[in-house]
Amino acid sequence: MTQVETGSAPRRRLSAAARRQRIESAAVEVFAERGYDATTLGEIATAAGVARSVLYDHFPDKRRLYLHVLGTESNAMLAQVADGITGAGDGRDRMHATIAAYLAYTRDRPAGRRLLVDPVPSGDPELDQVIRGYRDARAQVVTTLLAPDLARAGIAGAAVPVVVELLIAGVDGVARWSADHPAADQDEVVGSVLRLLWQGLPRYADPGER
Amino acid sequence: MTQVETGSAPRRRLSAAARRQRIESAAVEVFAERGYDATTLGEIATAAGVARSVLYDHFPDKRRLYLHVLGTESNAMLAQVADGITGAGDGRDRMHATIAAYLAYTRDRPAGRRLLVDPVPSGDPELDQVIRGYRDARAQVVTTLLAPDLARAGIAGAAVPVVVELLIAGVDGVARWSADHPAADQDEVVGSVLRLLWQGLPRYADPGER
DNA sequence: CTTTCAACCGACACCCGTGTCGGTTAACGC
């Protein structure tokens, strides 16, 4: 896939840490592109500019490599989005910041987003459980983030998980669309999402309402 | 995976059409569960209660089998959801009917939904293009369905695809959640989605507003 | 300059999935 090696590449010998880093970057790209089962270590090795057997000098096997980059990318995503969540302001401001942060993350690391969010069917039940764990954790974060706003809006009981799922899936869908359409104005996209979620479809065009 | 064969199964010989039907049903399940690349014809054959080589008596190869069930499931989905779209009533009523129909479809054929909606990364570029075609077609249908409502709400230009993407992804996310939680009351779920989309978060609890 | 370490490589054995082919036998028509 995408050659990570720096341009010229007279086949230099790197330190273990540097090579390991390149392998991880390549692995994120390829795993995100093809899914766990379909990616071959040969693809990752080629993208990292190295022989396939070198991967085994850094990771015990394919499964461990996958789990490792999964953890790394999860941390990266949380680090970038947490700023929006923990910010100041009222509910609308915090939601605005969170949506903007998530869209920025998706544009910065589209492969990481796909790796974490898009379903990765695999035979290994442990891998599926890890993926499910990340998904549940995200839902939990969003639920606690929105708790006061949901309560104020009168959303309680069975409606809470439904609304949370709608918000997560909808915003993620827009983020994927935004990453696929780099020409679109980021702020405008965030504004559209926020207006719809906050004011509803019929009042979408009402300006500045709070 | 799931044995399709009827309970007892003294290994009876079926007509070609009946066997073909069982193979297709099994293929939908396994392809949806594991994705194209990761599913093996052996799994499908086992699920269909037949030897692997029998699949080749009905379909030329794995790729054609996949494309076939893809088309079948797409027709099934459109047939079930079209009722809601073409129904009578104002925008809110039609949206209500459409969301309800999509949720019902997802509960009836969860495997079909996953097959069509969840991304299926595969090496074959033609397969990816077919999948993308189905996705674009859905977006187009929703866009024309919502056109009058969007215009009335003042949504135009660059905001249209963003709003459409938000609606599709959000409703689909809720549908997946609903399919995973069969105990949830279907009508209640639809009501929650509609209230949020139509009235926005702050007015969520306002009753019967139009 | 020499030594030493480890980053890097090619090759091998093993397993698994695909697609094909010839043979077997259930089911239906006469």
Added chain:
DNA sequence: GCGTTAACCGACACGGGTGTCGGTTGAAAG
């Protein structure tokens, strides 16, 4: 009951991916 059709199966060749091992060589230390 008998013959013919075709639904069904096991076995094979082929290709490709994984994980391992011994050897090679760049690069840093002394």
